[in-house]
Amino acid sequence: MSVGIRHDDLRRRNRAMVISAVRRAGQPSRTEIAATTGLSHSTISAISSDLIQEGILAESKSSETVSMKRGRPQVGLSLNPQAAAVLAVVLSLNFLSVAVIDYAGQVVAEEQRRLDTLTMSRDELIGECVAIVRRRLEDPDLDVQSVARIALAIQGITDSHARALLWSPITPQTNIAFADILEREFGIPAIMENDCNMMAVALRWRDPHRYRDDFIAILLSHGIGMGLVLKGELFTGTHSSGGEFGHMIHRPGGALCRCGRRGCVEAYAGNYAIWRNARQLSENAEPVADVSDAEMRALADRAREMDGPEREAYRKAGEALGFGLGSLFALIDPAPVAMVGASAAAFDLIEPALREAIAQTAGGQHSGSISFDTEPNELPLIREGCAMRALSFVDQEIFAPGAQGKPGTTRRDVA
Amino acid sequence: MSVGIRHDDLRRRNRAMVISAVRRAGQPSRTEIAATTGLSHSTISAISSDLIQEGILAESKSSETVSMKRGRPQVGLSLNPQAAAVLAVVLSLNFLSVAVIDYAGQVVAEEQRRLDTLTMSRDELIGECVAIVRRRLEDPDLDVQSVARIALAIQGITDSHARALLWSPITPQTNIAFADILEREFGIPAIMENDCNMMAVALRWRDPHRYRDDFIAILLSHGIGMGLVLKGELFTGTHSSGGEFGHMIHRPGGALCRCGRRGCVEAYAGNYAIWRNARQLSENAEPVADVSDAEMRALADRAREMDGPEREAYRKAGEALGFGLGSLFALIDPAPVAMVGASAAAFDLIEPALREAIAQTAGGQHSGSISFDTEPNELPLIREGCAMRALSFVDQEIFAPGAQGKPGTTRRDVA
DNA sequence: ATTATTTATTCCGAGGCTCGAAAAAAGTCG
DNA sequence: CGACTTTTTTCGAGCCTCGGAATAAATAAT
Structure with a gap:
């Protein structure tokens, strides 16, 4: 079962801890790191001098930080941007984007592309992804050797090993082993992640104070997605990628959902559901493939203007979300809870019914204290989470590896 | 944030690992332990000789294990029953029980008592619990000094620190800090646990093969409770004790639940709900306080006999449970899933509707493969889980303590 | 009965790691 | 310029785990 701790694990873990302390804090001094990790100054000194020698950390020339304090000034440690690089690929409905991010987390190059994901064949879809990655890797400004990882975020269900897309609303294709394909093609370790999980990761990085140990990120878009962090860790299902909040049953036997079942939360709160209700179509009407953001904005405007079917549609969405959250x-x-995505801009229309519903549930005992945040733009969030995820992997698996494989040569020893 | 690993933690963790290996395996040899923990023979030898000297482990005189194998025979290590003892107290509706369990997990004494929990005052309830514990502790056969922990399992919501009962269906009283009360009274560390969580712990001990990393224990009783193990760990809410599965919303605005809200799973599947539906009372009828097991058995018999309101009541229960599980x-x-409790004996009546409902949900994609086990007797399970929980605590916190406090004196240094 | 073989356990020296204390470094303040 | 303060490095001590050798305890073979 659980395995004993060997002596060499100790150094490995403490190395990882120092790296992650630097990543979190930006430019902490050795003394600060000692304080946050609880390790002694001697240990931090030894580890950080190793890391500097290996080119993972660098002493930032404190520059014009006129400390105005007595005593020897602290020298900040920072991540060496050239230590490695990662690629963050985000594939969403009709849209593909890739960014090259250096080890310090800065975007050094990016490319975006519109494509018609719903109608593309399997090979076209894979081909586009491979091609866009290849173009970035062929950039003469980039040292290909330093690229340590590719992370691909996608809307849909991935398997538990973060290797394959099992099902996605953005394409009729299923079971695409993206991670294996990219790995084989470029010889660089790759992972697949669920977009909502990446949103959650990014929120945690952006505002660790608010999004610390337990929080929820909900994507309000054509479909409804969720990223969940519990006890400081991303919660993923045991077999697949994540909590399918959108497919919890709101009303048994109720409205027809895109997934073919009935009564899912999404069948009331997804864009297509709001659109369907606003048009006063039957709950059994086949969900439409796509509703443009402009159209949704128009719907929201009309709902704000007057009490009609549009307002009622948003009310129903709020109710479904509220009972689901409850x-x-x-x-x-x-x-x-963070509400992310285009429809988060209409959260003012959703919130009253949502709060009313949640107050009727067991979870609503403290419904007043539950706070909602909105962020209409999901894409930057997803990319950011993706990048942080990949970088954390490099931190832990490559720069603080286990028994076999010393660091230095950046990735060949892992691939 | 997360703290670095010190040098002394290492020994502590490996000690804990050896102890838990012995607890799991029963009578493993040093060689076996080395294999399961991945530590070297030398290390295991050193640690186990320490533990034997401290009286925590003992070499079991292998006795008549005629190994018939060549080579030096293995000598089994076992837990020294006298190393410590724990008390497992279970408080449920109209029933209080306590068991004294030695360090090896054997029950050495027990006592049970009927009482009318629903009508007792706060002081009476506390008084009974304190009194029954005191009687066990005054047993001349018991070395009070060795009692290292009291664990109290109760049906209801406990706080996240396992110290107080926040709310329980078995008594109108709320906010009873049982753990603190017992601790103050006897000077022995105490914890409060949710009964369903303890069922899950016990199931895992009884059948680690079936109930390994992820499983669900559902208590079908007057109310509906759940114990959830995810990734090998008991999943408890972050603020309170556990998932209130029974109070997920099955039908918004539906049947009246004991908790005062509407449409909860329990309002369809709890004993009182089945009874209410079987009598064809309104869904708004006030839940009755208690339905005897005999009465429920009669209901089940009638449901099996003929297609009438009783059968329909069980069908509704199955449907609610199915959608909830979905x-x-x-x-x-x-x-x-393990179905525990008196109504698990009527699972044949519940299962068809349950499977039908679950098949209509997102989780039902592999509904055929979901397997259900039944266990009509919850009490032994709860007690067993309680005992194991307390013993694991002794293993980890007392016999493999952190920096301060060497073991030996069994508990004073912790209290 | 005695020796060879096999397997389990213990002993021992080597190598790593972290720690605390002391020393060195690099500033500010008067 | 020297005193003071704070950060960082250095150094020896103390643990811990590991691998290999030695020892122990049984069975199989002679």
Whole structure:
């Protein structure tokens, strides 16, 4: 079962801890690191001097930080941007984007492309992804050797090993082993991640104070997605990628969902559901493939203007989300919620019904204290999470590896 | 944030690992332990000789294990029963029980008592619990000094620190800090646990093969409770004790639940709900306080006999449980389920509707493969889980303590 | 009965790691 | 310019785990 701790693990873990302390804090001094990790100054000194020698960390020439304090000034440690690089690929409905990010987390190059994901064949879809990655890797400004990882975020269900896309609403294709394909093509370790999980990762990085140990990121878009962090860790299902919040059952036997079942939260709160209700179509009407953001904005404007079917559609969406959240909170206890995506801009229309619904549930006992944040733009968030995920992997698996394989040569020893 | 690993932690963790290996395996040899933990023979030898000297482990005189193998025979290590003892107290509806368990996990004494929990005052309730514990501790056969922990399992919501009962269906009283009360009274560390969580712990001990990393224990009783193990760990809410599966919303605005809200799973599947539906009372009828097991058995018999309101009541219960499980599975992926409690004996009546409902949900994609186990007797399970929980605590916190406090004196240094 | 073989356990020296204390370094303040 | 303060490095001590050799305890073979 669980394995004993060997002596060499110790150094490995403490190395990883120092690296992650630097990544979190930006430019901490050795003394600061000692304080946050609880390790002694001697240990930090030894580890950081190793890391500097290996080119992973660098002493930032404190520059014009006129400390105005007595005593020897602290010298900040920072991540060496050239230590490695990662690629963050985001594939969403009709849109593909890739960014090259250096080890310090800065975007050094990017490329975006529109494509018609719903109608593309399997090979076209894979081909586009491979091609866009290849173009970035062929950039003469980039040292290909330093690229340590490719992370691909996609809307849909991935398997538990973060290797394959099992199902996605953005394409009729299923079971695409993207991670293996990219790995084989470029010889660089690759992972697949769920977009909502990446949103959650990014939120945590952006505002660790608010999004610390337990919180929820909900994507309000054509479909409804969720990223969940519990006890400081991304919660993913055991077999597949993540909590399918959108497919919790809101009303048994209720409205027709895009997934073919009935009564899912998404069948009331997804864009297509709001659109369907606003047009006063039957709940059994086949979900439309796509509703443009402009059209949704128009719907929201009309709902704000007058009390009609549009407003009622948003009310129903709020109710579904509220009961869904209530059931979720019955299981995990209330936590801060971030509403992300285009429809988050219409959260003012959703919130009243949502709060009313949640107050009727077990999780709603403290419904007043549950706070909602909105962020209409999901793409930057997804990319950011993707990048951080990949960089954390480099931190832990490559620069603080286990028994076999010393660091130095950046990736060949892992691939 | 996360703290670095010190040098002394290493020994502590490996000690804990050896102890837990012995607890799991029963009578493993040093060689076996080395194999399961991945530590070297030398290390295991050193640690186990320490543990034997401290009286925590003992070499079991292999006795008549005629190994018939060549080579030096293995000598089994076992837990020294006298190393410590724990008390497992279980408080449920109208029933209080306590068991004294030695360090090896054997029950050495027990006592049970009927009492009318629903009508007792706060002081009476506390008084009974304190009194029954005191009687066990005054047993001349018991070395009080060796009692290292009291664990109290109760049906209801406990706080996240396992110290207080926040709310329980078995008593109108709320906010009873049982753990603190017992600790103050006897000077022995105490914890409070949720009964369903303890069922899950016990199931895992009884059948680690079936109930390994992810599974669900559902208590079908007057109310509906759940114990959830995810990734090998008991999943408890972050603020309170556990997932309130029974209070997920099955039908918004539906049947009246004991908790005062509407449409909870429990309002369809709890004993009182089945009873209410079987009598064809309104869904708004006030839940009755208690339905005897005999009465429920009669209901089940009638349901089996003929297609009438009784059968329909069980069907509704199955439907509610099925949709609830489906929503749960949408979040955490399907896992084996154990149905525990008196109504588990009527699972034949519940199962068809349950499977039908679950098949209509996102989690039901592999509904055929979801397996259910039944166990009509919850009490032994709860007690067993309680005992194992307390013993694991002794293993880890007392016999493999952190920096301060060497073991030997069994508990004073912790209290 | 005695020796060879096999397997389990212990002993011992080597190598690593972290720690605390002391020393060195690099500033500010008067 | 020297005193003071704070950060960082250096150094020896103390643990811990590991691998290999030695020892122990049984069975199989002679």
